Amino acid sequence: MVANPHLPVLLDLLGVFAAAVAGAFAGLRKGLDLVGILVIAVASSLGGGMIRDALIGATPVAAIEDWRYFATALGATAVVLLFTSRRLSDSKLKTAMEELRGRSFRYDRIAVVADALTLGLFAVSGTLKALDYHLPVFQAALLGTVTATGGGVMRDVLVNEVPLVLQRELYAVPAFVGGLLFGLMEHNGFVVRGYLASVVAIFLTTAFRLVAVWRDWHAPRPGAVA
């Protein structure tokens, strides 16, 4: 169904990069050491894809079989560490550490954008891989949602926080909508070699998530329904 065999891997690697950036910031914020930061960046960036591949039987899973996945996660972590350590050395150490662990974490915006990009990239790559495994569009979008949210759930569970996916801002919804949209476009031959559909769906998913955070969109609580 997909004419270009490189597309799923390309989207996956971009997703791994974005997810590792978000994971490394989560580790920095928690005050973890370099190894802890690397572990959380790797687990959260490779976790979603591992779950996806195990669920459809695409084994050995790509994140283990293809060394570029680990290398990308490592590279993204190094970029975050270089970027922040240079910034951190400009100010006094104690203030920097407080800032890092405090509520006013200055890199929060980068982390939120990286997380939203992860959502878009993995929703589409997960849906695409499921379509390649001949799943119908709806089920493919469901697997895309699992792929997109799986790594973030692992990240939040590892650092002992209630996962974002359960909190008030919309998180799983943009992933599912984006995956479904992509699946429908792909299915109806709307695209040439999958690129256009991918770009549109990734952009819309990421934008949907960012607007949801920015405008504080969220689903109603059941109590408010009454």
Next chain:
Amino acid sequence: MVANPHLPVLLDLLGVFAAAVAGAFAGLRKGLDLVGILVIAVASSLGGGMIRDALIGATPVAAIEDWRYFATALGATAVVLLFTSRRLSDSKLKTAMEELRGRSFRYDRIAVVADALTLGLFAVSGTLKALDYHLPVFQAALLGTVTATGGGVMRDVLVNEVPLVLQRELYAVPAFVGGLLFGLMEHNGFVVRGYLASVVAIFLTTAFRLVAVWRDWHAPRPGAVA
């Protein structure tokens, strides 16, 4: 070994329904919004079966490949929300919310029964599927236990609670006993088309779990042994 190919799916879907009801109540109690409640209901009702299928290599896993799994989880969540929102609107809002998050949660009984039914249904469906994959009875019961407890563990980990399976009331034990009982009956041709063995094992597992909660049965602590 199983004459009726519909039985595993039927048991699975009933289990998904019961698990989603228990999951939706856990989400309500935590004060999650509608999407959070749906996410936790879906994750905890489809999670156990996904783990089971990934462990035996039944991929793509049924919970992704067969749209009825997701639809059943969605339906069960909708039923819980309709049922509780109507009740909630009868009383004053603030009281209702306090009640929902408080210790005196009035729907606790329904959630406990739904959770016990989940245990029975998934213990049997997991054992049955493992037997279909030619695992011996003991190992099949082990996989049944993983299936039955897996979703609940995911639910409890997601909402950041110590999983029920580690707490004092018996939880894993009824699942293993029920799975083993079913496996032995099935193996010895005690049944016609699997139905009788299923019903007996599900009933006994669920009853065992409910009596354990009701009578506060639990295993001794090692300290008390001394």
Next chain:
Amino acid sequence: MVANPHLPVLLDLLGVFAAAVAGAFAGLRKGLDLVGILVIAVASSLGGGMIRDALIGATPVAAIEDWRYFATALGATAVVLLFTSRRLSDSKLKTAMEELRGRSFRYDRIAVVADALTLGLFAVSGTLKALDYHLPVFQAALLGTVTATGGGVMRDVLVNEVPLVLQRELYAVPAFVGGLLFGLMEHNGFVVRGYLASVVAIFLTTAFRLVAVWRDWHAPRPGAVA
């Protein structure tokens, strides 16, 4: 590549034994009852290998298919309980319970050694199994790391603690180094039937981890880099 087909299973079972000992002590320390202790010992000793097998598609996973895995976990738990209950009955009950749950837990040393042995055994068995599935050395070491740390992460998440793998002492690093070392030795035919390479790599990994705990080695925090 591996001349001796019994080696992977032997290493696995030794790893399961060590991991179940570490898991049972974690359960004791948390004040769980006998069933809770068994559940955590089984989950943490079989979890890493289950993840490994699901990720490479070695299904049904060995921990379910081969009854010796569960039996070994059960046996290790029984040994811990017998050993500690005899010791516990020597002193007064209340003191013992306080001790068990308190910071001065007297069995901490055994648990740390068991955990370090788990790391070495599973790093090597995971790498070996990955090589058998024709993964290159680097990726095999990565899978060895997942195998070695996976069960411990499940244990820590289940009892609601931030996993060891994220904390300051080196944990994932010895596993990866040991797995890589083993993979290189195995790959270069340094060994006869895999035994020598296994023993060397297990010893070095375990020693590396123990020295890291003993000397309080840890990776630097990013702040300290600046």
